[in-house]
Amino acid sequence: MDGESQDRPRAVWPAEELHVRATAQRLLADHLRDPRPKDNRDDTTPEPVNAFWGAMDIDLTGAHLHNLDFRGCHILTARFDGATFTGPAVFDRARFTGAAVFGGVRFSAIAGFAKATFNRDAGFGEAVFSGTAVFDEAVFSRRAVFDEARFRGDAGFGRARFSEHDAGFIRTEFAGYAGFGGVVFAGTAWFVDAKFAGYAGFGEASFAGDAGFSGAKFAATARFKWAVFSGPAVFVKATFSGTVAFDGAQFFGPARLIRTEFSTIARVDPAVRLRLVFAHFTPEGWRAAPVDGEPGRVLEWDPVFLAAAAPLAPRDGDHDAEPPTVSERS
Numbered sequence: 001m002d003g004e005s006q007d008r009p010r011a012v013w014p015a016e017e018l019h020v021r022a023t024a025q026r027l028l029a030d031h032l033r034d035p036r037p038k039d040n041r042d043d044t045t046p047e048p049v050n051a052f053w054g055a056m057d058i059d060l061t062g063a064h065l066h067n068l069d070f071r072g073c074h075i076l077t078a079r080f081d082g083a084t085f086t087g088p089a090v091f092d093r094a095r096f097t098g099a100a101v102f103g104g105v106r107f108s109a110i111a112g113f114a115k116a117t118f119n120r121d122a123g124f125g126e127a128v129f130s131g132t133a134v135f136d137e138a139v140f141s142r143r144a145v146f147d148e149a150r151f152r153g154d155a156g157f158g159r160a161r162f163s164e165h166d167a168g169f170i171r172t173e174f175a176g177y178a179g180f181g182g183v184v185f186a187g188t189a190w191f192v193d194a195k196f197a198g199y200a201g202f203g204e205a206s207f208a209g210d211a212g213f214s215g216a217k218f219a220a221t222a223r224f225k226w227a228v229f230s231g232p233a234v235f236v237k238a239t240f241s242g243t244v245a246f247d248g249a250q251f252f253g254p255a256r257l258i259r260t261e262f263s264t265i266a267r268v269d270p271a272v273r274l275r276l277v278f279a280h281f282t283p284e285g286w287r288a289a290p291v292d293g294e295p296g297r298v299l300e301w302d303p304v305f306l307a308a309a310a311p312l313a314p315r316d317g318d319h320d321a322e323p324p325t326v327s328e329r330s
Contacts, residue, residue, distance in 0.1 A: 032073035091116050113138050146172050169194050191216050202227050213238050224249050235260045
């Protein structure tokens, strides 16, 4: 993957062909768009009425799509694997009642899936998002696979909901803002070997199952403030190169930070510190020890880990509130 030059050459089409494509896409979207009011839409298939044909399967494998607008569409199985999207691709509030296959897709501009619903498996493995990717408040009812996807712009999953099935971001690369604030992971969340080049926000996220961040690399600020880890929180061999904040986070399962590297002080709430110590979740080789010049106590794993027991004074731009979602900032 890394050896790809610039992935694929950008498609350039004559104006007439663009017009034909746009017309065909608009007609298809009109026939797929749920005619019911937004507040009345659910998993049931609406009856065909006017332009709406009823929910149907679509197969656009390998297609070249320009300025696609499928917002509010009701689709059964959707196959877009290997497709190329030039211009915005908007699926806001779309509902996929069958599998949604976007493996290897190339998005050249914004990819909008805000409040989209995926009732079956959603596959975005090896997809490339060159613009902003918006999955804020999306609902994934089965497996969600983003393994080896590349987000070259901002990626927003704020307040999205992942079911008890796996949410996979294995070896996924985030080049810009990665927002997972308020996300609910009802099952296992895999971020193994993921790379976060920019801000990584997991504030108020809820991990009901395993939270797997082994081998993950955080090059900038990583915030897990007020996050809840109900199962094991695994950060084995993870690397934090910027500021790390776990203030107010709650760990109800074992916290595993074996060979985890921190290049700056990691902020942790004192209550969290005591809960970890007295609940016997302290990783092997750790000990409680005071830090010169800092109030409270710390957990220290010599020589690479040092976490302050009391919250530190906020730095410039480091606020208590989680930053807005990508859709809120647009």
